[in-house]
């Protein structure tokens with residue numbers, strides 16, 4: 001699709017200052033020598049600045065689950081902007097925030113029925129951790145100040161999120177972080193589980209790490225345990241069979257709140273509305289973002305169990321119950337986008353669609369086994385991780401070379417370390433799947 005001439009698209013030739021922007025999670029100097037610009041998006045495709053159509057194999061960044069440029073979402077944002085641009089969320093309300101909270105709660109398993117809005121996954125995580133700490137204090141167990149995360153976990157980039165997170169590069173430059181944090185071991189055991197179809201057989205016992213940490217620190221010091229049900233950013237690690245159930249049981253036994261970070265697993269990615277539904281394990285708090293607004297306006301949320309919420313609703317009614325919130329919590333444009341997005345998901349039955357497409361998707365992903373460098377394939381719903389053997393002279397280099405070559409051939413994928421992570425919009429058709437996997441397989445054959 002050619003780039004519209006009525007609003008000139010930025011290209012590397014008419015952007016003459018690449019220097020000012022410090023790009024996030026990007027090799028800035030390398031990018032600026034050979035920039036990659038996206039200037040438009042529609043359905044399953046981006047348009048690059050040079051006019052090329054780029055198949056989106058990553059739903060942007062795990063967020064555009066309903067596909068790009070959905071007219072009802074665009075319209076809802078435009079209408080809301082014209083009606084009321086902004087409303088203060090502290091001591092004031094606007095209808096769309098209440099409506100979206102109620103709609104979101106209705107999508108959740110029973111008991112998860114109170115919604116706190118944020119603007120990102122990182123803010124959702126920090127909010128959930130703070131609610132967990134304040135909950136225990138509110139019920140007279142203020143000694144529960146310890147937070148448990150997991151190695152290789154990704155929970156965004158706030159200080160709370162990197163403290164409980166376990167991706168080393170995201171942590172090691174940033175000082176001491178939160179003091180009372182410990183980590184479960186990660187569940188990646190390629191020697192036992194490589195190329196598992198469905199959930200890995202081995203590793204449920206790794207959940208017993210939580211009991212070990214209870215023995216070490218005392219349950220009375222532990223507020224919450226946070227995990228991604230499927231660890232995404234570390235390379236798509238599926239939970240071993242029985243692992244999440246075991247974590248749930250230990251949390252119940254020890255009075256520890258269980259937090260699922262569903263920032264990427266939410267809104268149909270796993271072929272069910274949420275990972276909670278896919279795995280049949282319900283936490284006490286859930287963090288979401290990304291697919292909540294189809295990526296169209298920044299927004300996140302924490303959905304909280306009634307018993308946790310109700311623990312705050314005591315004392316004089318004129319007092320603020322939780323000293324926490326953001327200027328843009330429940331922003332009108334985000335709420336409008338969220339409501340329209342939930343309509344699109346329901347009308348197009350996209351969560352069910354992801355489930356129906358999943359067997360073919362998993363077959364296509366696992367068919368990459370045997371290609372050069374592929375040392376593991378992990379797939380579920382409409383997500384897949386293809387792990388490559390690292391190059392001798394630098395971890396991550398081989399997957400990044402695959403990313404560049406895929407982009408040169410018109411396909412956007414995401415890489416993390418040496419894993420290629422695929423997470424297309426849930427509107428993907430067979431022809432797109434063919435193109436995605438054929439391109440990837442051709443590229444794998446060309447890599448050094």
Ligand SMILES: Cc1ncc(COP(=O)(O)O)c(C=O)c1O
Nearest residue numbers: 120121122154155156261263264
């Ligand atoms: C599981 C998880 N939590 C939190 C985040 C952070 O979200 P954000 O980048 O919106 O802050 C991400 C982002 O990818 C994520 O995958």
